Amino acid sequence: MGSHEVDDAAEVYSSDAAACTQAQISDEIAQLHGEYQRTLDRTGAPEAQPRLDFAPYRSSILRHPTKDLRHTDPETIELVSPAFGHRDVAEIESDLTIQHNGEPLGERMIVTGRVLDGEGHPVRGQLVEIWQANSAGRYIHKRDQHPAPIDPNFTGVGRCITGDDGTYRFTTIKPGAYPWKNHLNAWRPAHIHFSLFGNAFTQRIATQMYFPGDPLFPLDPIYQSIRDQSARDRLVASYDHELTSPEWSLGYRWDIVLTGSGKTWAEPEGDEHE
Numbered sequence: 684m685g686s687h688e689v690d691d692a693a694e695v696y697s698s699d700a701a702a703c704t705q706a707q708i709s710d711e712i713a714q715l716h717g718e719y720q721r722t723l724d725r726t727g728a729p730e731a732q733p734r735l736d737f738a739p740y741r742s743s744i745l746r747h748p749t750k751d752l753r754h755t756d757p758e759t760i761e762l763v764s765p766a767f768g769h770r771d772v773a774e775i776e777s778d779l780t781i782q783h784n785g786e787p788l789g790e791r792m793i794v795t796g797r798v799l800d801g802e803g804h805p806v807r808g809q810l811v812e813i814w815q816a817n818s819a820g821r822y823i824h825k826r827d828q829h830p831a832p833i834d835p836n837f838t839g840v841g842r843c844i845t846g847d848d849g850t851y852r853f854t855t856i857k858p859g860a861y862p863w864k865n866h867l868n869a870w871r872p873a874h875i876h877f878s879l880f881g882n883a884f885t886q887r888i889a890t891q892m893y894f895p896g897d898p899l900f901p902l903d904p905i906y907q908s909i910r911d912q913s914a915r916d917r918l919v920a921s922y923d924h925e926l927t928s929p930e931w932s933l934g935y936r937w938d939i940v941l942t943g944s945g946k947t948w949a950e951p952e953g954d955e956h957e
């Protein structure tokens with residue numbers, strides 16, 4: 684089956700899925716989480732990564748790989764660190780509020796944290812990329828047809844390189860929640876997409892950062908596809924008043940762990956997330 688046919692099938696599926704109510708989706712989430720809790724009680728082994736076939740996340744059913752990924756020994760070249768210099772990324776790229784002539788609308792904020800390996804060592808000199816919706820919950824790309832205004836002063840894309848202590852830092856606008864077609868009245872909690880390379884190309888991850896106390900958490904099948912509560916919690920930034928700057932911007936802190944048992948949840952390879 685070519686990828687074109689898969690796309691068509693996904694379209695058909697999502698239009699059927701859009702008839703499901705939030706209550707049906709929430710019931711399915713509760714059932715799957717109940718099963719997970721029973722397994723956890725029995726085995727004591729938490730599951731840090733999402734299930735590929737998490738049914739309440741409708742479009743993942745047709746998109747996810749149905750066979751195990753083929754494991755091969757990484758080529759030597761893939762084991763060496765991707766090398767980025769500070770010259771590769773301009774300073775302006777980490778400030779999403781100054782990339783246009785005017786200032787974007789919305790709540791200005793600083794998002795910062797450290798990129799760490801499983802032993803807690805800083806991952807320095809690494810490229811961190813982010814992309815996000817604007818304050819009205821609208822992405823700049825054409826596929827996003829949500830009828831919310833585009834902000835001519837906000838593209839929603841940024842990059843930076845981690846410092847010697849593994850710190851990354853962005854200035855941006857808080858993204859809005861937005862609707863998607865998983866089911867009837869489906870809304871994604873506000874989030875920022877992150878992509879990181881890590882110490883080796885084989886550690887590359889794409890993930891999402893969320894904001895504390897979002898009322899959409901229990902309803903969102905993507906967030907809930909991570910069945911372990913502590914793994915879900917690790918995706919939520921903390922509000923940091925020390926980082927908040929007077930009369931200027933709010934501060935959020937979020938660390939990313941690339942390996943080990945406290946690893947930050949990463950999207951399955953080949954999956955395309957909303």
Ligand SMILES: [Fe+2]
Nearest residue numbers: 874876956957
């Ligand atoms: Fe998104």
